[in-house]
Amino acid sequence: MTENTAPRALPTGPTTALPTAVSADGASAAPAASGDVRMAVRGSLPAVLAVLPMGIAFGVVVAQSTLPWWWAPVFATVIFAGSLEFLVLGMVVSLAPLASVAVTAFLVNFRHVFYALSFPLHRVHGRGARTYSTFTLTDEAWALTASPEAQSWSRRRILAVQATFQVSWVVSVTAGALGGTLIPDGVVGLEFALTAFFLVLGMEAYRVRRSIPVPIMALGCALAGYLVFGEGMLVAAMAMFVALLLVRYAIERRKTRHA
Incomplete structure (x- = not known):
């Protein structure tokens, strides 16, 4: 079997490979x-x-x-x-x-x-x-x-x-x-x-x-803040909730390290 070494015809005309690729990309970008x-x-x-x-x-x-x-x-x-x-x-x-x-x-x-x-x-x-x-x-x-x-x-x-x-x-x-x-x-x-x-x-x-503990902690902080500070419970409740989240994060991170 002999290899066909005849030169292949090159595309002619105004359409070239590069514009076609760019056009295809542009067409696919709009649906995305x-x-x-x-x-x-x-x-x-x-x-x-x-x-x-x-x-x-x-x-x-x-x-x-x-x-x-x-x-x-x-x-x-x-x-x-x-x-x-x-x-x-x-x-x-x-x-x-x-x-x-x-x-x-x-x-x-x-x-x-x-x-x-x-x-x-x-x-x-x-x-x-x-x-x-x-x-x-x-x-x-x-x-x-x-x-x-x-x-x-x-x-x-x-x-x-x-x-x-x-x-x-x-x-x-x-x-x-x-x-x-x-x-x-x-x-x-x-x-x-x-x-x-x-x-x-x-x-x-x-x-x-x-996660069940997180909403329970939020509810507990809200109730505790209201019982202690009344209508001004917002700052105290949020501070307690953030502190509990940080403690929970530290405990879970320590468990992960020792696992």
Whole structure:
């Protein structure tokens, strides 16, 4: 058998291999990007369903306060922290000092410092993207990114999750503010929306971690803080809970070393 050494015909015309490869890459990048966004929105929907009632409730509370209704979307966009917005609204209506508002905001959102320890911010590149991701780091976004798989998510997927929650919150708050005047004053129970929402987040966090001691420790710290400090239990309860978590981490690390 003889080897065919005849020269092969080279491709002619304006189409070359390099543009074809670049075009193929560009074509595959678009479906990947849209796929990340779809997965982000689909994964956020269960938590969004819990956000909507609380957002509507907050909008109703703003509409029934002494402030104009359009303050509701302002609070939702600028503050973007559900529990803090309820507190700040009452302080603004009562003309509380700015220092009190600042201290309250610090204490309520101090938990976000610990959120950042496990949030996949290292996957979010770019100064503007990191700034937005830090600003929109909420309980919902942290709960969805608490799994180990989220540490390998793309920047687009992480930002899409956070943007989904922000848009849903602003829309629900605005809808609640616009329809708040139609709700009779005798309706009660809207203030429980915030408590119910955090119960849902706690249940979802348990489904991810499957750790019984952690929620028990959190409940014990909250009860102890309330019994000792009353309404000012927040700082004490959080301090006790963090201390217990550090002790638990040290014990587990020592067991791992000696295993």
